[in-house]
Amino acid sequence: MPFKDFLLNDGRKIPAIGFGSWKIPKDVATGQVGQAIDLGFDHLDTAQVYRNEEEVGQAIKESGLARKDLWITTKWSGVDDKDPLTSVKESLEKLGIDYIDLYLIHHPRLTKGDIPGTWKKMEELHKAGYVKSIGVSNFSKEDLQELLASATIKPVVNQILLHPYVIKSTTPLLKYLKEQHIVPEGYSTLIPLTSKPGGPVDKPVNKIAKRLNVKPEQVLLAWSHAKEAVIVTTSSRKERLEGYLDVGDITLTKEDVKAIDDAGAKGELWDERKQKWSVAAKYLAAAGLIGYLVYSKL
Ligand SMILES: NC(=O)c1ccc[n+]([C@@H]2O[C@H](COP(=O)([O-])OP(=O)(O)OC[C@H]3O[C@@H](n4cnc5c(N)ncnc54)[C@H](O)[C@@H]3O)[C@@H](O)[C@H]2O)c1
């Protein structure tokens, strides 16, 4: 079964998987985004601070697709202290489009302690028609409660870090988002592969991948889908992108999801222990070096 769009609290529908352009260098961004669009990605995720909106815009232009056939998210990142209205106009210009589907506050700290005031500005640019939907990113439950106390428009999404090694601490936020009809978008879901290989999550992920005859990265993205999150991922490699798009056809059982969650929860400790050991090892090495220097002077 291919991916089904998610229904947002403002009645609009967002494609369930997006291609992100963070860290893609300018000189290859148009090519990589173009490749993703050609393969079937109809949802692009960028940001003011990624500094490649122009190149993403060029890929949109070269795709030849009608504007309505692409979902484009960008974010206000507070670059050069520009306010959301100034920034959204610049993003529209760079992307070469006349509206943005979804505009996000990139991080609560960018509001400099004024979440309600910043959200009011987001509501104003939404009312002015620059963007069709507005949302947030990296907001905690407390940040959202502060925002909702004075909001006249609810955020449609909260784009958050979502991978098995943070699932234990993130589950209460996911529950709150569901209660509030705010859709989670998950990023960096492939962390177990990209920066924590060898951790406890590998075992259940590899076992499930073998059983279903799919790749480990597909299992992790299917896990995010099972958490009812929009997937935001990326790759420069065609075969990986094709694999990501096939994730809509992968259904994990409740037991699969639990096995990954449980391993992730163990991994939080595993990671802490690893960090403590590495600090201890540094102290030991420093003590050894000092000892050697003192001894060699004697
Ligand atoms: N709102 C935010 O603060 C925020 C933060 C981070 C990312 N994002 C968005 O999410 C997008 C995706 O973020 P990400 O890059 O952290 O996501 P990700 O966890 O999906 O990682 C993608 C990377 O994983 C690599 N990968 C895939 N399969 C692999 C395998 N088997 N082994 C090793 N590596 C493998 C890919 O080549 C790619 O480089 C970004 O481009 C951006 O749009 C937003």
Ligand SMILES: OCCc1c[nH]c2ccccc12
């Ligand atoms: O979105 C990717 C992570 C990131 C890069 N620059 C930022 C500035 C603010 C918040 C998040 C980010």
